[in-house]
Amino acid sequence: MRAIISVIGRDKKGIIAKVSGCLYGVSVxxxxxxxxxxxxxxxxxxxxxxxxxxxxxxxxxxALQEIAEEMRVExxxxxxxxxxxxHKI
Amino acid sequence: xLNINEILQTIDMVKSRHLDIRTVTMGLSLFDCVSENKKRxxxxxxKKIVEKAGGLKRTADSLSARYGIPIVNKRISVSPVSLIAxxxxxxxxxxxxxxxxxxxxxxxxxxxYTALVQKGMTDYxxxxxxxxxxxxxxxxxxxxxxxxxxxxxxxxxxxxxxxxEIIKQTAKATADKDGIGCGKLVVFxxxxxxxxxxxxxxxxxxxxxRVINVxxxxxxxxxxxxxxxxxxxxxxxxETVKKTAFKITRAGQLIAMEAxxxxxxxxxxVDLSLAPTPVKGDSVAKILEEMGxxxxxxxxxxAALALxxxxxxxxxxxxxxxxxxxxxxxxxxxxxxxxxxAVTRGALSIxxxxxxxxxxxxxxxxxxxxxxxxxxxxxxIIADEAAIGAVNNKTAAVRxxxxxxxxxxxxxxxxxxxxxxxxxxxxxxSEKFIARGGxxxxxxxxxxx
Numbered sequence: 232m233r234a235i236i237s238v239i240g241r242d243k244k245g246i247i248a249k250v251s252g253c254l255y256g257v258s259v260x261x262x263x264x265x266x267x268x269x270x271x272x273x274x275x276x277x278x279x280x281x282x283x284x285x286x287x288x289x290x291x292x293x294a295l296q297e298i299a300e301e302m303r304v305e306x307x308x309x310x311x312x313x314x315x316x317x318h319k320i
Numbered sequence: 321x322l323n324i325n326e327i328l329q330t331i332d333m334v335k336s337r338h339l340d341i342r343t344v345t346m347g348l349s350l351f352d353c354v355s356e357n358k359k360r361x362x363x364x365x366x367k368k369i370v371e372k373a374g375g376l377k378r379t380a381d382s383l384s385a386r387y388g389i390p391i392v393n394k395r396i397s398v399s400p401v402s403l404i405a406x407x408x409x410x411x412x413x414x415x416x417x418x419x420x421x422x423x424x425x426x427x428x429x430x431x432x433y434t435a436l437v438q439k440g441m442t443d444y445x446x447x448x449x450x451x452x453x454x455x456x457x458x459x460x461x462x463x464x465x466x467x468x469x470x471x472x473x474x475x476x477x478x479x480x481x482x483x484x485e486i487i488k489q490t491a492k493a494t495a496d497k498d499g500i501g502c503g504k505l506v507v508f509x510x511x512x513x514x515x516x517x518x519x520x521x522x523x524x525x526x527x528x529x530r531v532i533n534v535x536x537x538x539x540x541x542x543x544x545x546x547x548x549x550x551x552x553x554x555x556x557x558x559e560t561v562k563k564t565a566f567k568i569t570r571a572g573q574l575i576a577m578e579a580x581x582x583x584x585x586x587x588x589x590v591d592l593s594l595a596p597t598p599v600k601g602d603s604v605a606k607i608l609e610e611m612g613x614x615x616x617x618x619x620x621x622x623a624a625l626a627l628x629x630x631x632x633x634x635x636x637x638x639x640x641x642x643x644x645x646x647x648x649x650x651x652x653x654x655x656x657x658x659x660x661x662a663v664t665r666g667a668l669s670i671x672x673x674x675x676x677x678x679x680x681x682x683x684x685x686x687x688x689x690x691x692x693x694x695x696x697x698x699x700x701i702i703a704d705e706a707a708i709g710a711v712n713n714k715t716a717a718v719r720x721x722x723x724x725x726x727x728x729x730x731x732x733x734x735x736x737x738x739x740x741x742x743x744x745x746x747x748x749x750s751e752k753f754i755a756r757g758g759x760x761x762x763x764x765x766x767x768x769x
Contacts (some may be wrong), residue, residue, distance in 0.1 A: 237327060274324075276324050315391065
């Protein structure tokens with residue numbers, strides 16, 4: 232399955248490194264990254280492939296939440312199907 | 321390929337606009353629990369619910385984590401208990417078993433303490449209805465409903481008269497909690513068999529066993545979308561509501577399909593209702609005000625609600641092939657901060673709400689009235705609402721709470737039930753009208769064959 236990982240918050244050094252490091256640790260392959268800065272808000276969207284992941288989505292989420300707390304940003308991981316359902320006919 | 325704006329829009333709907341799945345409700349058939357013995361019936365009911373729906377909460381929580389959308393309530397609806405316990409007469413015993421089962425599997429509510437008496441009330445159905453006040457005062461999670469009218473059958477005025485008394489007794493039995501028992505009791509016209517929302521959910525006799533019905537939500541999301549098109553004309557408003565409802569419903573459809581698959585259950589319907597909560601911004605009233613009304617209740621409120629209700633359905637039916645339940649906008653008073661404000665400032669009366677119920681789903685919902693309101697007045701309010709439902713071929717309902725010891729001010733319930741301002745009813749008597757009894761015949765257009 233593919234998931235969308237979104238990071239929203241104030242821009243800080245090392246956000247991408249921390250998130251990608253975490254994903255690498257559980258064998259999640261990052262397929263695409265895009266980022267924008269809106270004002271002082273940093274938004275990063277990653278598309279990731281979880282088919283070889285060594286953990287399930289709720290455990291990966293728990294690990295990401297530790298980073299979110301440390302970096303004071305919001306991080307979400309969501310199955311991509313929710314976005315496809317809502318935005319594609 | 322998804323674009324970043326679409327992703328951010330979904331995230332914003334959840335983060336700032338209270339998008340959630342209001343309920344994942346599993347319908348269970350209890351006809352295989354019927355027996356002649358009260359205790360045996362209750363035991364079979366408890367065992368079936370725990371065995372067949374035990375995984376509901378775990379499944380909903382896991383779907384919520386996977387898709388990043390909160391699922392607020394997990395609920396069970398069962399076959400009408402008036403039928404299931406008719407043979408044994410163990411209505412109370414079965415209700416207590418429902419309550420224990422709901423607590424055992426940790427679901428929020430269990431609906432189906434239900435009787436369908438739109439045309440006639442059998443002796444056992446009358447005994448069942450008379451048990452409602454005690455059941456609602458002795459259980460926490462059981463919800464009751466009684467269907468007293470339909471377009472096909474007309475209005476059973478004997479049942480309407482009885483329900484006025486039952487509502488007063490239920491209020492009295494739970495008077496220490498401002499009559500909360502009545503918050504778990506709905507009187508219907510044209511009740512639907514696949515409704516996932518409480519208090520009126522039951523699993524109809526034409527329904528499958530282990531069926532997943534999902535109720536969506538999202539007034540906050542619709543409000544935000546309308547805020548973005550300030551001053552636009554009504555065709556633009558309708559189009560915007562429609563597109564938003566489509567997106568919300570697709571989220572509900574996905575959750576419903578996945579929940580059914582994970583539980584090995586049958587997918588039933590998606591209920592497209594816009595269900596408000598007391599949280600600021602998650603209000604149907606605020607949507608109507610955003611359309612240009614100074615306060616909901618002002619002239620124009622009925623037209624605004626008609627547009628909203630219709631556009632929600634049009635967007636929703638494109639998003640799911642199986643729209644069902646109540647599907648429309650809800651206008652409960654206590655559960656909607658905007659409605660509470662409107663009543664408090666004197667802008668919204670029961671009479672205006674009644675007019676509004678003619679163009680939206682459900683009806684007079686979560687309305688608190690003075691505890692000394694006569695039972696016949698409550699019955700007459702039910703009769704009016706039943707007439708709107710039966711004649712307009714739509715579901716209509718009354719969930720009204722007489723608050724003992726109060727004639728003004730507020731009743732407080734907390735959580736999703738919110739706070740309810742005590743509303744004024746007509747001081748003129750309907751007693752002789754209700755005392756007539758009998759049936760109001762079905763409207764002429766019920767003869768479609």
